[in-house]
Amino acid sequence: MTGRERILTALKRQQPDRVPTMEWVLNPDVTEAITGDRNQIEFAKKMGVDAVAVSLNYTKEKIDDEHFVDEWGVKRISYDEYPTPVGYPIKDENDFKNFKVPDPDAEHRFDSIRQALKEADGEVGVVARVKDIFSLPRDMMGFEDFLMSFYLQPELAAQLMQMCVEHSTRIGHNLREIGVEAVVIGDDIANNTGLLMRPDMYVDQVYPYFKQLVQNLKAEGLFVIKHSDGDLRAVLPELVDSGIDCLDPIDPLGGMDIGYMKKTYGDRIALKGNIDCVETLVEKPLADVRKETARCLLDASEGGGHIISSSNSIHKGINPENYKYFLEQAHELGTYPLDRAALEKIADGK
Structure with missing residues (x-):
């Protein structure tokens, strides 16, 4: 099977020839070292x-050596892999009325996707990153003001989320037209201690827009992967009911157990994750990488429907030797049919 075929098979909750792997971020320093x-x-x-x-x-207008303004009008400081918002275009409904939404049909919008599809040539899957209805308003208003808007400016919050539904739906249509088969929508709605807002508020005010976007993207014929770090347990039934095909990364630092997820929801969604990228892939001995990989395969891979990966991304702090070894072990140990006895022995450190 090709990599593309493995990923699509797993997203269908079926069993490919081996457990597939992919990452949302592959830091070029790490890949170059390997x-x-x-x-x-x-x-x-x-x-x-x-x-x-x-x-x-999305176009960027440079301000100085550290700052730029993106096409959404968000001022960002770029000092690491994840440019941080520091200036926000939306403070009230008047700002929103005067805001010009970037054109979802602009040809340049899809240049990197087209190039990736050409280079992949059907051998490697290409998953497009698409903004969901939480992360973009967060960046456009600033995190604190966006959360406060649910109390103080609920109409503005609703308008921003509806804008995201419409924009990302059109983006999804265009992606499908150029040959993309799967998208990941993010970003985080939780941290390690729970949701970033009250669960009832998320369900009442945010979730309807999230579900609408998922359903729209599904109607375009796309597989939909939802990404969020943190402890999602308070809204897991809703996330699964939204129609997503896969949830990522089943964050172990957020108390998310991939074995529980497999047993409870594995008949409805695929799972992606979750080798620890805070310690295991950064500084632990290779023997621990092997043990954790075996345990993850045991807990989540039987019967298919699992994409094994880090618990977030291959960031610049990842030890190249550890990541390379993880890939080797995932290929060796993750070939179907899985050898449970061998995996159990390795996972137990024997």
Whole structure:
């Protein structure tokens, strides 16, 4: 099977020839240290990574060596892999009325996706990153003001989320037209201690827009993966009911147990995750990488429907040797049919 075929098979909750793997971020310094490649498609082909995630193209206007304004009017400081919002275009409904939404049909929007599809040539899957209805308003208003808007400006919060539904739905349509088969929508709605807002508030005010977006993307013929770190247990039934095909990363630091998820929801959604990328892939001995990989396969991979990966991303702090070893172990131990006795022995450190 090709990597693309493995990913699609897992998203259908079926069993491919081996457990597939992919990451939302492949830091180029890490990939270069392993194979000499900074191009993630080339790295994926050499190392048996089955799919890559690619972002849409939104223009950036440079302010100085550290700051830029993106096409959504958000001022960001770029000092690491994740540019942080520091200036926000929306404070009230008047700002929103005067705001010009970036054109979802703009040709340049899909340049990186088209290039990735060309390079992948059907061998490696290409998953497009699409904003959901929480992360974009958060960046446009600032996190604190966006959360406060649910109390103080609920109409504005609703208008922003509806804008996201409409924009990302059209983006999804265009992605399907150019050959994309799966999208990941993010970002985090929780941290390690729970949701970033009251669960009842999320269900009443946010979830209807989230479900609408998921259903719209599904209607376009796309597989939909939901990404969020943290402890999602308070709204797991709702997330599963929304129609998503896969949930990621089943964050172990957020108390999320991938074995429980497999037993409870594995007949309805696929799972992606969840080798610890805070310690295991950063600084632990290779023997621990092997043990954790075996345990993850035991807990989540039987019968298919599992994409094994880090618990977030291959960020710049990842030890290249550990990540390379994880990929080797995932390929060796994750071939179907799984050898439960061997995996149990390795997971127990024997």
